[in-house]
Amino acid sequence: MYKNYINGKWVDAKSGENFIKINPATGEEIGSFPYSGKEDVDDAVKSAKEAFPKWSKLPLPDRGAIMRKFGDLMMEHKEELARIETQEMGKVLKETRGDVQEAIDTAYYAFGEATRFFGHTVPSELPNKICLTFKRPIGVAGLIAPWNFPAAIPCWKMIPALLSGNTLVLKPSREAPWTSTRLIELLIESGVPKGVVNLVQGPGGIVGEAISKHPDIGVVSFTGSVETGSRIAEVAGKLLKRVSLELGGKNGQIVMRDANLELAIDGVLWGAFGTTGQRCTATSRLILDEEIHDKFLAMLIDRAKKLKIGNGLDEGMEMGPVISKSQREKIDKYVQIGKEEAKLECGGNFYTDNKCDSGFFYEPTIFSGVNKNMRIAQEEIFGPVLAVIKVCGLNEAIDVINSTKYGLSSSIYTQDVNAAMQAVERIEAGITYVNGPTIGAECHLPFGGVKNTGNGHREGGWTVYEIFTEFQTVYIDYSGKLQRAQLDD
Ligand code: NAD
Numbered sequence: 001m002y003k004n005y006i007n008g009k010w011v012d013a014k015s016g017e018n019f020i021k022i023n024p025a026t027g028e029e030i031g032s033f034p035y036s037g038k039e040d041v042d043d044a045v046k047s048a049k050e051a052f053p054k055w056s057k058l059p060l061p062d063r064g065a066i067m068r069k070f071g072d073l074m075m076e077h078k079e080e081l082a083r084i085e086t087q088e089m090g091k092v093l094k095e096t097r098g099d100v101q102e103a104i105d106t107a108y109y110a111f112g113e114a115t116r117f118f119g120h121t122v123p124s125e126l127p128n129k130i131c132l133t134f135k136r137p138i139g140v141a142g143l144i145a146p147w148n149f150p151a152a153i154p155c156w157k158m159i160p161a162l163l164s165g166n167t168l169v170l171k172p173s174r175e176a177p178w179t180s181t182r183l184i185e186l187l188i189e190s191g192v193p194k195g196v197v198n199l200v201q202g203p204g205g206i207v208g209e210a211i212s213k214h215p216d217i218g219v220v221s222f223t224g225s226v227e228t229g230s231r232i233a234e235v236a237g238k239l240l241k242r243v244s245l246e247l248g249g250k251n252g253q254i255v256m257r258d259a260n261l262e263l264a265i266d267g268v269l270w271g272a273f274g275t276t277g278q279r280c281t282a283t284s285r286l287i288l289d290e291e292i293h294d295k296f297l298a299m300l301i302d303r304a305k306k307l308k309i310g311n312g313l314d315e316g317m318e319m320g321p322v323i324s325k326s327q328r329e330k331i332d333k334y335v336q337i338g339k340e341e342a343k344l345e346c347g348g349n350f351y352t353d354n355k356c357d358s359g360f361f362y363e364p365t366i367f368s369g370v371n372k373n374m375r376i377a378q379e380e381i382f383g384p385v386l387a388v389i390k391v392c393g394l395n396e397a398i399d400v401i402n403s404t405k406y407g408l409s410s411s412i413y414t415q416d417v418n419a420a421m422q423a424v425e426r427i428e429a430g431i432t433y434v435n436g437p438t439i440g441a442e443c444h445l446p447f448g449g450v451k452n453t454g455n456g457h458r459e460g461g462w463t464v465y466e467i468f469t470e471f472q473t474v475y476i477d478y479s480g481k482l483q484r485a486q487l488d489d
Helices: 038-057 060-076 078-089 093-113 152-163 177-190 204-213 226-238 261-277 293-305 325-341 393-401 417-426
Strands: 004-006 009-011 018-022 029-034 121-123 129-137 140-144 167-171 197-199 217-223 242-246 251-255 283-289 343-346 365-368 385-391 409-413 431-434 469-477
Touching (some): 004 038, 038 140, 038 167, 038 197, 038 204, 060 078, 060 152, 060 177, 078 093, 078 177, 140 152, 140 204, 152 177, 167 204, 177 197, 204 226, 226 242, 251 261, 251 393, 261 283, 261 293, 261 409, 283 293, 283 393, 293 365, 293 385, 325 343, 325 365, 325 385, 385 393, 393 417, 409 417
Parallel strands (some): 140 167, 365 385, 409 431
Antiparallel strands (some): 004 197, 018 029, 121 129, 343 365
């Protein structure tokens, strides 16, 4: 039985209630976790608020050293963390190892950032006066995470929040409570003092909502669906909190007639069926130039049918289950819609074999004959379903890729540098790849999307530190007299 971590202690939910987490590959129980409520969030925020003054005064390099230690510990426990992740959310081991590595890289990046937490020094418009800026922590950060990157996403949030001098309350998804528990244990071992990090497990509508509404939380960082994100924007925005939202996607890969087709096939297979299609950056639309459409589609179907599907703990598997029974049903509903709208080329069913019968597996599914306005081309399915759209030339390809309300990731395969640069300039997305799939972000670069994918913030790299800090502008006048900006000659 797992617990919350509040004010330096592992505790049950005040209500005493728990929820059970299931392994999506086997249907077996992983463990029970606290079904927390508002009162648990109140305790966690109180603890974080009390810990803030001391933690925020600790010199940045000292906080950086704790993050480095955290990175070292994750490295030491990389295989254990990867196996925990695979069991709780189903991704194959190769991918969960990558997920943990991203968390490790984030910790080491923060260690470096600790000694270069730059402000600006700028000239004044008046003599004998200087102007500079400092980045200051905000206070208590409320962090709400999804389940598809159980190590990387909580770490993308916790590490920069802590390095910046904030204290925090983390609420993981109910579908990924175990990895977060282990991460908090390792953070404690790294030397984070009592009260600085707090973990509250439980349902989003109660725990997440209580975080978004709490008057003592200064910044809410959320990754998840558009629906939940807009609810948080409404609740936390009304209270004038800083709110960072990283939301869904309907990402497209364009393949032009001059592309290296083998390379583009590798890209789309990885982009569409890696993480069983459950990435915010997953390729869910494939936009094919009419000249190569038929040949490429045939090659793709052949390769998709050969993907090795099974329990992610078995080395060599290429695609695991989807996260839950209800998610599998949602995917299947979209497949039924797709069958009415377009042509099913392969997949389209629950995947079963002797080993997979108790898990939530779905076949890699491809539709052709899709047009840009169909529901399967517009709505985020979050599963192994790919919609193929035929276009004529670059202009139509760009028009199609831009035709959704989302704008997270995008990709173009071409050997023509002019076409590639046209696409880079005209695609409406936070991330664009040339001759690479839509997935595979590196943690030292800004990550996020335009349009309904977010609200303008960028996690990752140096930009995430703007989410977790406030600028303080300082003017120092050493003229010894009253100088009035804009008024004095
Ligand atoms: P979700 O929105 O259902 O849940 C995300 C988190 O929000 C969970 O912890 C959940 O418990 C919590 N939550 C639910 N209701 C809430 C409420 N009313 N107030 C506050 N919190 C609440 O998303 P999910 O199913 O966990 O993840 C899948 C979604 O996340 C997809 O849409 C995917 O595209 C998106 N995602 C985006 C990114 C990105 O960086 N852009 C990364 C990964 C996933």
